Amino acid sequence: MVVSASATTEMALVEPARPRAPARRDRPLLLWLTASAVAALLALPPVYVVVQAAQTGWSEIASLVFRRFTLGLLWNTVRLSVCVTAACAIIGTAAAWLVEKTDLPGRRLWAVVVVLPVAIPDFVIGFGWVSVAPGVHGFGGAMLVMTLALYPLVYLPVAASLRGADPGQEEVARSLGLSRMATLRRVTLAQARPALLGGCVLVSLALLAEYGAFEVLRYQTLTTEIFFESQRSYNIPVASSLALILVVVSFAVLGGDALARGRGRVTRSSAPVRAGRRHRLGRATIPALLGLFALVGLALGVPVGVVVYWLVEGGTTTLPASSSIAGASLLTAGYAAAAGALATLLALPVALLAVRHPRRSTATLERGTFVVQAVPGLIIALALVYFSIRALRPLYQTTPLLIVGYAIMFFPLALVAVRTSVAQAPLALEDVARSLGRRRLAVWWRVVLPLVGPGMAAAFCLVFLSTVTELTLTLVLIPTGVQTLATQFWAYTSNLSYAAAAPYAGMMILIAAVPSYILGRWFDRLPSRASQT
Amino acid sequence: MVRPAPVTRESNVTGLEVDDLHKSFGTNAVLTGVSLEVPVGSLTAILGPSGSGKTTLLRVVAGFERADRGSVALGGRVVEGDGHVVPPEQRGIGYVPQEGSLFPHLTVAANVSFGVSRATRRRLGGNTGELLEMVGLSGLGGRYPHQLSGGQQQRVALARALAVRPALVLLDEPFSSLDAGLRSSVRSDVQDVLRAGGITAVLVTHDQDEALSLADQVAVIRDGTIGQRGTPQELYDHPVDPDMARFLGDANLVAATVEGDKVSTPFGPLALRRDPLAWLGAGPAVALVRPEQLLLSTAVSGAGLRATVIRTQFHGHDTVITVDPLAPTGADPITVRAEGDLVVANGTEVEVTADGTAVVWPASVG
Numbered sequence: 072m073v074v075s076a077s078a079t080t081e082m083a084l085v086e087p088a089r090p091r092a093p094a095r096r097d098r099p100l101l102l103w104l105t106a107s108a109v110a111a112l113l114a115l116p117p118v119y120v121v122v123q124a125a126q127t128g129w130s131e132i133a134s135l136v137f138r139r140f141t142l143g144l145l146w147n148t149v150r151l152s153v154c155v156t157a158a159c160a161i162i163g164t165a166a167a168w169l170v171e172k173t174d175l176p177g178r179r180l181w182a183v184v185v186v187l188p189v190a191i192p193d194f195v196i197g198f199g200w201v202s203v204a205p206g207v208h209g210f211g212g213a214m215l216v217m218t219l220a221l222y223p224l225v226y227l228p229v230a231a232s233l234r235g236a237d238p239g240q241e242e243v244a245r246s247l248g249l250s251r252m253a254t255l256r257r258v259t260l261a262q263a264r265p266a267l268l269g270g271c272v273l274v275s276l277a278l279l280a281e282y283g284a285f286e287v288l289r290y291q292t293l294t295t296e297i298f299f300e301s302q303r304s305y306n307i308p309v310a311s312s313l314a315l316i317l318v319v320v321s322f323a324v325l326g327g328d329a330l331a332r333g334r335g336r337v338t339r340s341s342a343p344v345r346a347g348r349r350h351r352l353g354r355a356t357i358p359a360l361l362g363l364f365a366l367v368g369l370a371l372g373v374p375v376g377v378v379v380y381w382l383v384e385g386g387t388t389t390l391p392a393s394s395s396i397a398g399a400s401l402l403t404a405g406y407a408a409a410a411g412a413l414a415t416l417l418a419l420p421v422a423l424l425a426v427r428h429p430r431r432s433t434a435t436l437e438r439g440t441f442v443v444q445a446v447p448g449l450i451i452a453l454a455l456v457y458f459s460i461r462a463l464r465p466l467y468q469t470t471p472l473l474i475v476g477y478a479i480m481f482f483p484l485a486l487v488a489v490r491t492s493v494a495q496a497p498l499a500l501e502d503v504a505r506s507l508g509r510r511r512l513a514v515w516w517r518v519v520l521p522l523v524g525p526g527m528a529a530a531f532c533l534v535f536l537s538t539v540t541e542l543t544l545t546l547v548l549i550p551t552g553v554q555t556l557a558t559q560f561w562a563y564t565s566n567l568s569y570a571a572a573a574p575y576a577g578m579m580i581l582i583a584a585v586p587s588y589i590l591g592r593w594f595d596r597l598p599s600r601a602s603q604t
Numbered sequence: 605m606v607r608p609a610p611v612t613r614e615s616n617v618t619g620l621e622v623d624d625l626h627k628s629f630g631t632n633a634v635l636t637g638v639s640l641e642v643p644v645g646s647l648t649a650i651l652g653p654s655g656s657g658k659t660t661l662l663r664v665v666a667g668f669e670r671a672d673r674g675s676v677a678l679g680g681r682v683v684e685g686d687g688h689v690v691p692p693e694q695r696g697i698g699y700v701p702q703e704g705s706l707f708p709h710l711t712v713a714a715n716v717s718f719g720v721s722r723a724t725r726r727r728l729g730g731n732t733g734e735l736l737e738m739v740g741l742s743g744l745g746g747r748y749p750h751q752l753s754g755g756q757q758q759r760v761a762l763a764r765a766l767a768v769r770p771a772l773v774l775l776d777e778p779f780s781s782l783d784a785g786l787r788s789s790v791r792s793d794v795q796d797v798l799r800a801g802g803i804t805a806v807l808v809t810h811d812q813d814e815a816l817s818l819a820d821q822v823a824v825i826r827d828g829t830i831g832q833r834g835t836p837q838e839l840y841d842h843p844v845d846p847d848m849a850r851f852l853g854d855a856n857l858v859a860a861t862v863e864g865d866k867v868s869t870p871f872g873p874l875a876l877r878r879d880p881l882a883w884l885g886a887g888p889a890v891a892l893v894r895p896e897q898l899l900l901s902t903a904v905s906g907a908g909l910r911a912t913v914i915r916t917q918f919h920g921h922d923t924v925i926t927v928d929p930l931a932p933t934g935a936d937p938i939t940v941r942a943e944g945d946l947v948v949a950n951g952t953e954v955e956v957t958a959d960g961t962a963v964v965w966p967a968s969v970g
Contacts, residue, residue, distance in 0.1 A: 499705040502668045505692040506699040507719025507768055517718075521709045 099428055105420040110439050112417070113479055116446040119454030120318050123311035132312040145316060148292040151213055152278045152324075158218040159274045162366065163225025164260070164267060169359055171233040172259070173350045181363060182230070188370040189223040190587045192540035192557065194283030195576045196220045198564050199374030201287050202381075213290040219370035220284065221277055225270035232266035233259070238348070251350075272328045279321050280447030282543040283561065293317045294449055294543075301453055302547065314450050321445035378576045385570025395559075400578050403555040406470070407538035407582075410477035411531035414485040417478060418530060422490040427498055437486075444483045451480050452547035473548040477538045484537065485530040492526020539583050556582070618680070619644040619804035620665065620772055625674035627660055634660045636828035638674070642772075642821070645802045647795070649809055649819035653851075656825045658808045662774050665806070666699050667692035679771050698765030698773040703781055704757040706749035712736070712760050713745030719768040735763040738797055755786040762794055766801070773798065773805040779814065791818060812852050816840060824848065841877070846965060849892045854924075854939050856898070860891035862964055867891055870909040870929065871898065871958035878961075888967035895941035897960045900925060900948065908957035911938060913948045927954060 124132060135141060169175050170182050188196065197216045200207045207215060240262065244254040260267075285295050293313050301310035352359055425437035443451070455476050459467040466472045478485075496519050504514040542557045549558060556579045563572035620642040627635040634657040642648045652658040663669045665676055667683065667690065675685025678697070683690040706715050716732045736742050739759040749757055758778055765773055778794070779787045795818050798805050809815050815822045816836040823833040832844045843849035846857050860869045862885065865876045869891050904910065911927035914937060925940045925948060938956060948954065 495708070497705070499701050499703075500707060502663075502666070502692070503699055503701060503705050503764075504707075504718065505668075506666055506695070506697055507764070508693045508696075508721075509719065510693055518707055 099424065102420055102424045102428075106424045106433075106436060109417045109421055109482075110436055112475075113440050113443045113482060115458060116443060116451045116454040116479065117318070119457050120311070120315055120446075120450065123307075123457070124315045127308045127311055131308060132315065135309055135312040136316060141313065141316070144291060144293050144296050144313070145320075147210075147290070148279065148294075148317075148320065151210065151217070151290070151292065152275050154214055155217045155221065155278055156271050156274045158214070159222040159225045160267060160271055162218065163222045163270060164229050164263070166222070166363065166366065167226050167230035167233055167263075168255075168259075169352075169363065171230050173352050173359070175352060175359060175363075176356065184367050184371070185226060185363065186223050187367075188220060189227075190536070190540075190583045191220070191371070191374050191580055192283070192542065192576075193217070193220040193277075193281055194287055194542055194557075194561070195378070195579070196370070196374045197284035197287040198569075198572075198576070199377040202377050202569055203373060208289045210290065212288045213285060216284055216288060217278060217281070219366075221274045222366075222370070224273040224277065225267065228266035228270045229263050232263040236262045268328055268331055272324055275324045276321060276445060276447075279317060279324070280449065280543070282449060287564070293320075294447055297453075298449055298543070298546075301449075310453070314453065318446060318450060321447065325442075325445045374576075375580070378573050378580070381570045381573035382577060385573060396574050396578060399554050399556050399559050399575065400582065402553060403539055403557070403579075404582060406474065406477070406555060407535040408531075409474045410481065410538045411485075411534040413474055413478040414481050414534040415489060415527050415530040417482060418485040418489040419493075419527070421486055422493045426490060426493045440486060441483050443479060448476075448480045448541065448544035449547065452476055452544040455479075455548060468548075468550050470550055473545070473550070476544050476548045477534070477541065480541070480544055481534040481537045484533040488526050488530035488533055489523070490526075492523045492529075495526070496522035536583050536587060540579055618642065619646070619678070620806065621675075621677040622661070622665065623675045623677075623685075625661065625664060625676070626672045627657075627664060627669065628672055634828055635664070635671075638825070638828070638830055640823055640830060640833070642804060642806060644679070644804050646820040647798055647805045647807060647818060648821040648823060649807045649815035650823050650825055651809055651812060651815040651851075652825035654810055657828045658810075658825050659776055661825065662776050662806065662808050665772075666697050666774055667695050696768070696771045698768060698770035700758070700761045700765050700773065700775045700778050702777045704749075704754075704761040704778075706757055706760055706764070708749050710748075711745060712741070712747050712749070712752070715749070715760055716745075716763045716767050718764060732767070735767055736760075738766075738800075739763045740793060753786075754782050755790045758782065758790055759793070762797065766797070766803070771804065773803055775805060775807040777809055778807070780809070780811070816852070824851065842963060843892070846890055846892070849963070854895045854941070856893045856895065856938050857890050858893065858938075859967070860889045860962070860964060862886050862889045867962050867964055869893065869958065869962060870931075871956055872907045874958055874960070874962040876961065877963045885966060889964040890967055891962040891964045893958050893962055895924065895939040897958050898938070898940040899957050899959060900927075900940055900942060900946070900954050901957070902948075902952065902954055904953075904955050905957075906955075908955040909938070910953065910955055913950050913952045913954060915950065916946075916948060918945055927956060 166181075166185050170178050170185065175181065193216070196219060200212070200216050206212075236259070240258050241254055244258040245251075249257065279292075280294060281292070282294050282298050285292055286298075293316060297310050297313045297317065300306045300313065421437055421440055424433045446454075455472055456467065459472055500518055500522075501514050504518045505511070509517065540557060542561060545555055545558055546561070549555065554562065556575045560572045560575035560579065563569070563575070618641050620640070622638055622640040625635050625638040626633075638657075638661055640648075640650075650658045650661060660669065664671050664684070670689060671684055676683050677685075678695060682688065683695050706712075707718065710718065713732045713736075716735055732745060733742060736745055739762055741756060741759055741763070744752070744756070744760075749760070752760065758781075761778070762773075762775075775794075779791055782790055791814065797803075807815070807819065816839070819836060821833065822836050822839050824831045824839065826847075832839060832848055834842075839848075840852050843852055846855075849855045849857065858870050860867050862876065864886070865878075867874050867876050867889065871893065874891070874893070901908075909929055910931070911929045913925060914928045915926040917924045917926075922944065923942050923946045925942060925946065926937050927940060928937050930953075940956060
């Protein structure tokens, strides 16, 4: 799921454009209605948390929260979040600087390989490590595995920011008498600061929401405990008070980001970006290469190697029937496609409203839909179970509810991609097309769709990819009797049937790789297109 | 460039008639009664500072915005008024927006033929090529917009608007995004194309130089209404008030006294400019003397205004010298425009005399 989150940073980096032309008088009523409906759907999980907390009663929550055990879980969660986020920030930024700003040999290849761990689910990376080195568990193990799994979330936005940065600023700094190091610190990294912050937020939120990897590593966090209380011991009051704490921590992360962002904005000149001079690594080349080799080997080599090992070693006898793999693959792809389509469709009215009618009210609505980012998938799943049992009983444990869950969970990703492409189709183009004698419908077909289409495809791919590797929400919402690749893998590894599990991990990585590639191409094209228009 | 046979101008026919147009956005009244007539085949410039409502006027004429009150007629056909509205696609208006707004996913040729129906395209065949040739871009039909320079993009935008043979072309600050050198060449090319085709056009601009040099008729928009309308010469020579005089070019507005058809100014006596709008009173007045009417000399005769030079700006074809009067004249520093190069050191004491006629307003107006 984590891959995709990188796009959210892009969103954070792109400030909404100020309206140039006078605001239009016509109120887009239909757009408002649909966008509000979407916002209401996305508000369900936070509402659930509040409702649950209110039902449990504040005094009981207080007694549960201030237990030694709860405080221990909170300490585990926060301690790990801070350490992993710091490690990811350092590793991700260093890797991005090496690839984008120096004469490192094989830069183009590194740029692809360094990102790849993002296509491997965190729980597969965890499984890989545990099966190679049983000593990897607890805090140290969790820190190692999660850093390896999540550093691309920092790498991606920081690399994009370094690539798009104006080299003129570095030149000016040098001409003003700053040394190389001072320029790096005060200009280059300062330019990348919003991207770095955005990446760190993604890492923290992913850590707070993670369940599978921690279960494998036997590290207890708030999320693993909520899962246990709600799914195993059915202790709803405990689960919901822990959920309340988890959501509060997530919001604190988002709030802290907003505070840090508020001070000092980085403005980008619209001038076309000129390639800056790359730093010569010189004698540092070998250590830099070794470092990247080690990083990729640990993050990518270990899990992929383990999966391949079990595929080969397992032999044909212990492998599950290929029909069950095919069935799970088809089902997973089907779920992912439906989730991708739904999330993209939900994002469209919100993006249209926010980009084309930029007012305070529409901006608030849009920002409101991003709030769901801070709600872990597990809690979204619990919210949907709660509401379906109470209001829409027939939906409980059905495929549609699972799809809606995915769509809510990955909505922010879809919105980022759709929003970017809606901005590529400004209203001025529609005005011109109409003045050339084309009717509204023809204008949509010939102008708007070709321009917004690629972004919608990207949104679809982002959600597809994230859904294929999603575990936590799937475990809670999946209809009884069916298995996706992730849940089947999970079931086998829980029984320690590693050889049986391996093919499912292999398929997941395979299915996720295709949209990853398409996405990579799309994001590569983005800055160039933006500078051309 | 291929020039189609010029169309004879029937200036008595109205190409565009706007009557008492009102438009507000919320509580912000942008247009407060704009009336305007554009003769067929003419190029009219709507000149105004930013925020004066000129773009809104254009958008209402094009049909992208609805007016609150008033009417718009094209060639005698009412397209907006009395609750009746013709949608933009049925108005037959060519629109050239500020940044060109070419369709980024279409080639130049596809952009140009965007509004041409399939049947027409088949019948005319090479029409696109002809249009591209007319705007000086033949051979570039296969390119995409991002492969063109800013000036080329503007030309394609014009060709695209002309391809549908519109009754009227609207140009919304089409040159403002171009750099200075390119601007003048694209400007004159666009002027040539419009003139050659006898096309009725309305150009919106905030650049008085552009308006005066390109247009047959200039309408100055101020505070949501047309402040003055006329040929460029009329506007420059007979502005309705001192503000208008300042807006239409460099202006020295000095205290003066009117006696009969003479006006005494700090530069010496001048003849009163005769025109229908002229003020016929007598007594204290504000006089307009354009910088090119002034002469500098270092010899002191006592007839003109004594001043010291404070700044000299050499422009190649002329030199603009700013002088500070020794005695107060009621004016800011005086601007003098002299042909060619004139080297006067700062601080030199000079005498400024004037030539030609002066426009005056009662002193209270200034």
